[in-house]
Ligand SMILES: [Zn+2]
């Protein structure tokens with residue numbers, strides 16, 4: 224099969240590799256869509272964050288947001304069969320540790336991830352290992368949901384996790400720092416949860432324009448205007464009920480505490496690059512404003528299924544967030560030009 228193989232930072236090659244073979248509990252899936260995630264771009268530029276577990280990446284196929292058709296199932300797989308439309312929550316817990324038994328397999332210290340520590344979706348075929356099938360990671364795609372949307376559902380589920388940590392409610396004012404694909408998905412989810420006003424801040428004008436088109440009430444070009452002032456003005460000095468930091472910036476994390484109203488909830492959604500992760504925070508803002516400051520990463524299988532249901536209901540349209548489609552052969556160009564930040568979500572159609 225043809226696959227985009229990652230060999231180390233900056234080095235991705237289109238190669239012909241052996242098609243994986245499904246063992247008794249495994250499933251072989253023909254990839255129909257695989258979305259490019261910030262995580263993929265980060266691995267491409269600086270390698271794996273857990274090289275001890277994930278390896279140097281030599282020969283790894285990336286891509287953890289994916290959907291496709293079952294090609295073949297192992298002899299022990301009874302719940303799925305050839306032709307089924309499927310997607311997968313990519314983080315596979317061990318199944319027995321304290322986090323796994325709570326249903327938080329995505330927080331399992333020994334988790335494996337399709338597209339990170341296991342081969343992923345930037346290929347013609349991907350193997351769903353027996354644990355993924357047995358633990359419920361594999362999900363049928365509802366009829367009304369396209370392969371592209373099912374692939375992007377992984378990112379949506381992670382945003383849903385962040386939103387749940389903040390308990391966004393009808394009437395809330397939500398500030399999202401970062402107008403990339405994650406900011407866009409947070410915007411759509413916040414609106415669905417009933418947020419009265421969603422304010423998005425970023426420094427890239429084009430991206431702010433797309434946020435406006437997606438339904439942001441206010442966009443703030445923070446290269447020109449002070450975000451804290453703009454939010455204060457919009458909320459009559461109260462600040463925001465919810466602040467989502469949808470970018471990898473320590474400055475934005477600091478600012479989030481200033482932006483939050485008394486009793487506000489903050490989510491540090493984006494991780495920071497290694498070496499830039501010691502950030503000075505004014506903890507008196509947390510103390511005297513009685514803030515709830517949360518961090519979330521990945522999503523549970525339950526959340527993954529919830530957002531798939533939301534997509535199936537037709538109440539949330541993520542299609543406008545998918546702004547580029549490429550073939551496997553073009554994937555290198557996507558990675559090389561990622562810094563131009565031209566697109567929201569790019570989907571690979573092998
Ligand atoms: Zn992702």
Ligand SMILES: [Zn+2]
Nearest residue numbers: 317320323331
């Ligand atoms: Zn576990």
